[in-house]
Amino acid sequence: MKVKELNKSKSPIVIIDNSLEKYKKLPIFKDKLDKANEILRIAGVPKFKKSKIA
Numbered sequence: 001m002k003v004k005e006l007n008k009s010k011s012p013i014v015i016i017d018n019s020l021e022k023y024k025k026l027p028i029f030k031d032k033l034d035k036a037n038e039i040l041r042i043a044g045v046p047k048f049k050k051s052k053i054a
Contacts, residue, residue, distance in 0.1 A: 027033070
């Protein structure tokens, strides 16, 4: 495609880098994830009240 054709295109042109697939199953931020899960286990998730919108 030429530049003028790309500029007229309505859909974005995206190139996916397949070399990043090796990181898909690795625990990248394991320590931060463990800390966040511990905080959620202790504190819990807040309960929200449903409000009626008229």
